[in-house]
């Protein structure tokens with residue numbers, strides 16, 4: 167007989183780790199399935215180590231986009247974490263909640279509970295802000311008692327200070343807390359690094375509770391399909407080695423397999439645009455998700471394909487609804503800034519020294535930041 171749990175969570179990334187923590191805090195039984203291995207690779211935990219995990223298929227799915235017109239016919243590398251902590255185990259460890267406007271527009275589209283005011287208490291509850299600007303209003307946006315440590319860089323860097331001064335000089339407002347009242351402006355990044363180590367979602371939320379008897383964490387467990395009883399999701403099939411194992415959920419199945427993995431798993435389980443599924447020979451359970459929309463982190467830089475990235479962003483922007491964080495060199499930014507003209511948004515990102523990053527998120531015509539540029 168299949169094992170049964172109250173909740174099954176598919177994917178132990180940023181979302182899955184925190185959900186496993188919160189849902190197993192009471193009596194409910196929770197099974198967390200992760201396709202990747204445990205997060206034992208030492209490069210995960212060293213902040214500069216992401217340069218090693220970015221090309222390691224053991225902890226990274228190493229996806230590529232389909233070639234498109236916007237990328238001059240080339241595929242774009244799409245890294246995604248494949249281990250406990252998911253992408254938070256391989257990412258740039260910058261603490262960035264994203265735009266108020268994005269959450270509010272999701273709520274306006276009918277997604278109740280997703281407005282910025284709705285989710286702010288959850289951000290605060292999970293956060294342990296260390297330091298931070300001593301300014302009125304800090305406590306309106308930041309938590310001090312959560313599991314996720316949020317720190318500032320170790321000290322100002324002259325080159326970053328010069329960059330910030332330069333941005334201010336061309337009219338971009340100084341913003342010492344882009345996770346505060348507004349994201350637009352220029353300032354230093356906040357990081358999820360404590361005592362010289364990355365704090366992934368798994369480190370913050372999963373490892374401290376992994377011995378709870380009602381929490382079952384299964385790694386190298388690749389979910390193949392969600393099982394339905396009519397329109398209700400009731401179980402999953404996952405693969406471990408050459409074994410296929412079935413689990414059943416008494417209450418809910420939570421899909422937190424990331425921006426690529428979640429829609430893919432839904433579609434192969436029969437939930438998606440009916441025409442596409444029929445074309446692929448998948449039996450349709452729900453004709454859903456007709457809207458195609460993906461906001462994704464594009465990372466091309468350090469001298470590779472700058473034009474393609476800039477082109478892609480401009481293309482998406484022209485089609486509306488694309489928010490991007492761009493990594494790379496100055497060339498990208500020039501191309502991007504030219505293209506955005508008045509609608510400017512951009513960031514520089516570089517990591518010659520991982521603790522020395524500064525951020526600028528420039529203001530668009532709506533007054534919100536469109537994109538983000540990191541610089542080092």
Ligand SMILES: Cc1cc2nc3c(=O)[nH]c(=O)nc-3n(C[C@H](O)[C@H](O)[C@H](O)COP(=O)(O)OP(=O)(O)OC[C@H]3O[C@@H](n4cnc5c(N)ncnc54)[C@H](O)[C@@H]3O)c2cc1C
Nearest residue numbers: 177179180181201248252253257258259260389423424427
């Ligand atoms: C290289 C890189 C740099 C980034 N830098 C930053 C940054 O500096 N700051 C920032 O705020 N954000 C950054 N991001 C983005 C951020 O890390 C992600 O937005 C966030 O981690 C996504 O969380 P998630 O829970 O949706 O997905 P993920 O954290 O990706 O988790 C999904 C998990 O599901 C698992 N999974 C997928 N399919 C299956 C399946 N079929 N069965 C079982 N498990 C499955 C995956 O292996 C993975 O562990 C970066 C991302 C990348 C890739």
